[in-house]
Amino acid sequence: MNSSMLLARNARKYPMNEAVICQGRRVTYKELDELVTRFSHALLNLGIKQEDKVIIFMPNVLEFVVSYFAIQRIGAIVVPVNARFTLSEVEYVAEHAQAKAIIAHEAIFAAVENIENINLKIKSGTKKEGWHDFDELIENATNTPIQCLLNEDDYSTILYTSGTTGKPKGVLFSYRNILAVAHMIAIEMEVKPESRMLLMMPLTHSAPLHLFLMSAVLVGATNVLTPTFTPDLFIDTIEKEKTTHFFGAPVAYLVTASHPRLQTADLSSMKWWVYGGAPLSEKEVRYLQKAFRTDNLTCVYGLTEAGPSGTLLFGHEHKEKAGSIGKRAAFGTEIRIVNDMGEDVLAGEIGEIVLFGEGNMVGYYRDEEATKQAFIGEWLRSGDLARVDEDGYIWIVDRKKDVIISGGVNIYPKEIEDRILQFEGIHEVAVIGVPHPEWGETVKAVFAAKKSIDIEELKAYLSSHLAKYKVPRIYEQVEALPRNASGKILKQQLKVQAITE
Secondary structure (H helix, E strand, O other), X not given: OOXXXXXXXXXXXXXXXXXXXXXXXXXXXXXXXXXXHHHHHHHHHOOOOOXXXXXXXXXXXXXXXXXXXXXXXOOOXXXXXXXXXXXXXXXXHHHHHOEEEEEEOHHHHHHOOOOOOOOEXXXXXXXXXXXXXXXXXXXXXXXXXXXOOOOOOOEEEEEEOOOOOOOOOEEEEEHHHHHHHHHHHHHHOOOOOOOEEEEOOOOOOHHHHHHHHHHHHHHOOEEEEOOOOOHHHHHHHHHHHOOOEEEEOHHHHHHHHOOHHHHHOOOOOOOEEEEOOOOOOHHHHHHHHHHOOOOOEEEEEEOHHHOOOEEEEOHHHHHHHEOEOOOEEOOOEEEEEEOOOOOEOOOOOOEEEEEEEOOOOOEEOOOHHHHHHHEEOOEEEEEEEEEXXXXXXXXXXXXXXHOEEEOOEEEOHHHHHHHHOOOXXXXXEEEEEEEEOOOEEEEEEEEXXXXXXXXXXXXXXXXXXXXXXXXXXXXXEEOOOOEOOOOOEOHHHHHHHHHHO
């Protein structure tokens, strides 16, 4: 089985079901399959063949979905690239992935207009010299069926990591990896043909693409796409399209929670409010439950390299365990917490989360050493440090790379961040280690608040709740913390700024 076969099957099984709704266009599964077939022929005519890498540089639009399945239908490998990338970043991916073609969308075309290290270039919208026209290629192509004979162990996709600590790595997936996590979401979150997925988070990221778009296609559900995210568009789309499932980074929920329209919005169609990609504190969970008038917030924990797959914390568990990532691994996945020797730690002890399942990546593309370091046998290292409580629930302590070592003592920033977020007025924070001539590192807190914060009051508050060595020595209030497209705070950027100041 492969993605192309799934789409073709649903075109036969659910021909009149809406497959994609986007910007006023409503496309059935039969119509989507025909568009994919035509574009597949166009790519073949342009010389794209099996195992060629093709970049998709698009926001969440119909053309992205057509391109994604068309590339796979001819056995080529999809390389979705973050729509916020600059020209140099796209060129890096193109060179590293050895891409043969790029398909760009009109809305963000300016960023890649002058790309030079790819010869075959396609764009949507108005025609541009040196670029093939997306719509014209489809219009002039045949609709003769193409049978994709790839199996589950063939390569499907290369997704590039956000590169928060260095150059992005290419995560190589087989069809088995992607179908495994799509099945997982369909089972865990009751995705059915009548479900309506709201896809506002970038499809260039693993969770929106593999978990939600692909689980919808797996069962013949509807995908409602928007190319951008705003609170107004979020509310409008739910009300108009009666969506049932939404996955978002915590920041998407948090910025919407304060919107005055939310209190009177009709959210009754929504069955699954899913968040992931960054942690939510217990205080934030309570705030969101009240704002969205729901007890069905669901946390998904995982990492791109795992498909993604990992653990789940369901709505009913938030009452007692908000802030945890759950007590069991998702369907088809196993989880352990181990020490540096790969041995299971005891309850209450801190260790690294490792994952096993068919969602785990094939490896990092063209990086054997990084691939080797990412695994303990067949178990994928997460880089996340965690402990298990007396009830079996898992609590993230911190990222392994973010642990601060001051005077030989390990300090876990997340514990401090969670406490700072309890201070009135502060709504986001990052705690980092900065160089210190005697202690090696000292603790710095960078935070954003709606009002000016009295640092001495904050220090006094923290001193009453944290051991002295955990209380930050340095504080900086900013308007907003830097984040990547996934909503993750860019701590490395803050560290570099602290060193150069």
